Amino acid sequence: MASRAEQALADLEATRRGFTAERVRFWIICAVVLAFYMVSWDLAGVDLHKLATGLPKLGHWLASAWPPKLDEVPLFALRIAETVAMAAIGTTLATLLAIPMAIVASRNITPLPGLYYPARWFLNALRGIDSFVFALLFVAAVGLGPFAGVLGIALHTWGSAAKLFADHVENANLGPFEAVRATGAGRFTAIAYALVPDILPVMLSTTLFWLEFNIRASTVLGVVGAGGIGQELKNSMDLLDFPRLFTIIAMILIVVTLLDQLSSWLRKRLIRP
Known part of the structure; x- marks a missing residue:
């Protein structure tokens, strides 16, 4: 009786660690979402290097904006x-x-x-x-x-x-x-x-x-x-x-x-x- 219970627990643990249908579905969804954002990143032209080089320019513009013009x-x-x-x-x-x-x-x-x-x-x-x-x-x-x-x-x-x-x-x-x-x-x-x-x-x-x-x-x-x-x-x-x-x-x-x-x-x- 004990051996059957141990076998059942072992089978349950193997199933948990294996590739169940729910787990496969989860990883497929994760892969699709990841692929979507990779393609979106490319289509949006995201370039962190341009951002890093452009921030000093933006800082210069902000500095040159002071003092504000009040005549208009x-x-x-x-x-x-x-x-x-x-x-x-x-x-x-x-x-x-x-x-x-x-x-x-x-x-x-x-x-x-x-x-x-x-x-x-x-x-x-x-x-x-x-x-x-x-x-x-x-x-x-x-x-x-x-x-x-x-x-x-x-x-x-x-x-x-x-x-x-x-x-x-x-x-x-x-x-x-x-x-x-x-x-x-x-x-x-x-x-x-x-x-x-x-x-x-x-x-x-x-x-x-x-x-x-x-x-x-x-x-x-x-x-x-x-x-x-x-x-x-x-x-x-x-x-x-x-x-x-x-x-x-x-x-x-x-x-x-x-x-x-x-x-x-x-x-x-x-x-x-």
């Missing part, structure tokens, strides 16, 4: 205000467009089930194209200036916000909605009075997040001629005017930090029970 602060403030305005109008326009699209793209309440998947595909297309690319296209269509930036922000945010809104609707409690519908009220009446009050704080919080995100993202839209502080940023880089560049970056960081704090405070107020 009013101009920079105007360009930053332009950037914030672009983000605000683009985000607001996107939110207004996202609400009806979210209703169509929500499986549980859509009034047009046949448009559910086309609506989702359309939103995925908008989300898949960055606002930078949209702005580049609209610069060619409407010309240089912040209006192209507004349109670029609005289209990308439309897709992203509507998708998030639709996800919130699909995960919402439909008990009040169904109760209002049972009284004979129309679909849109039930949505307005039973569903929207329940998900409104989350939707407002999501909108604030996208406003905050778009303010940061729109700082670079000027690189393609879409107005805002990005244009001044590009001009400073092209001229290697590092004191001017340092001033612009510092002002952007100050404004973004203040807006981030304001957005966080508003979101806390919205989700407070």
Whole structure:
């Protein structure tokens, strides 16, 4: 009896140390992941030697950026205000467009089930194209200036916000909605009075997040001629005017930090029970 138990333990130990199906699968996955990152490293052109030789140059640029140039602060403030305005109008326009699209793209309440998947595909297309690319296209269509930036922000945010809104609707409690519908009220009446009050704080919080995100993202839209502080940023880089560049970056960081704090405070107020 003891010998059989010892043999069973020996067989179990041999199995643990051998190549089981689970262990082979694990090592195959590890090999695939390793191969993926090796190929990605090569495709990304990662070169640590270039980094090591470039850091002293970066340090020299940082040293030459002091003291900052303050004579153009009013101009920079105007360009930053332009950037914030672009983000605000683009985000607001996107939110207004996202609400009806979210209703169509929500499986549980859509009034047009046949448009559910086309609506989702359309939103995925908008989300898949960055606002930078949209702005580049609209610069060619409407010309240089912040209006192209507004349109670029609005289209990308439309897709992203509507998708998030639709996800919130699909995960919402439909008990009040169904109760209002049972009284004979129309679909849109039930949505307005039973569903929207329940998900409104989350939707407002999501909108604030996208406003905050778009303010940061729109700082670079000027690189393609879409107005805002990005244009001044590009001009400073092209001229290697590092004191001017340092001033612009510092002002952007100050404004973004203040807006981030304001957005966080508003979101806390919205989700407070």
